[in-house]
Amino acid sequence: MAKKTKIDVDHSVCGGGNKVDPRDCCKCLQICEPAIFLLHQTVGAEEEDPYDPQLWSVTALWLSLCTRCMKCVDACPEGAIRVS
């Protein structure tokens, strides 16, 4: 089996109420051809306002379909994405 791709999004910078609200950026979501990333409510913060959650995060979901084009790494204004 080929080596597995690992993609880390630095959640201390992006999402969960930290520096960047991913909903205002979405650069990684939109530049990725196979649409690997998922924008979702921050896990653990759902009690705040479950009807209209304001804390969102990005997680790389469909890892096996990543082509390692590295476009997301270049596109992220915060350098918050690591593909390995």
Added chain:
Amino acid sequence: MLTASYSRPNGDRMCESCLKHGTAGKWYLNAEEYSNEIVEKYDLRDFLMEQYLNFEQMSVRKVNGVNAVGLGYKLQMPLIGKVVKHLAENVLHSQNPPKNPLVAEGHIGQVIPLDDAIAILETCAVEPIILKNCMCRYMSRGIKEACCINFGVMSDIVDKLPRFIPDDDKYFVTRKQAVECFTKFNKRGYIGSIWYAPFPYINNLCSCANPECAGIRPRVDFGMKSIYKAEYIIETQQDNCNGCKKCVAMCQFNAITYNLTMKKVVVDREKCFGCGACTHACKDEALYLRPRDEVPQFKER
């Protein structure tokens, strides 16, 4: 194992349109399964509310210690891959009363072409009808597009959740407006699909995109039966094709290619989901849909 064997809880009360045209295996033309009675009978109101409150977390939240992150890798593992695929399909195909709103239990759909969608909107769908932002597109691209249509109890639930509400203040629509909206997206090339969510309640008529749709991706990329192909398949009338290539970009399943030698397109019918999007592009009647059952070698949904 997982062929399309839909059991119909109260199968004989079909919509007018089925009575007229016959259902021919079209489970989605059964008015009973759209009804509010089914919601009450299976006690689905709270279940759906709970599920939609946390909708976008479904893939990242761990249920029994696993989530869907890196699903493709999990499926590639010997033995474990088979078990994961089997478990996931069992969840999606569940016909038991749903218990866990945090997984997509009994969430199974089928691709449908424009005419069947119009029949649903005109006769089966229960009012109120609402337009909602496509969750898949929001989750995968951060883009809000009001192309998902919900019915009945589901509309009331969506109305309580601001992130699903389109900016346009007229999101409760008449049947006629819903037909217009669906037609617009269908002609643009989106894939019509109808969903049990959860079985046996039908409340979602979607206009999907690939690879954005989380229901289509497991089928196309991982061979899981998360969605069935339509009751139709494309047929080509090659003599009529002028090689304009307009249909190629319409097919989200990459089933159509242009052949340089013949200066015409060829369709790989194995890949065809029968959505009919390509037929909207063809002005020369070189492409049309026919019932899948008439083409035995591609009868698998």
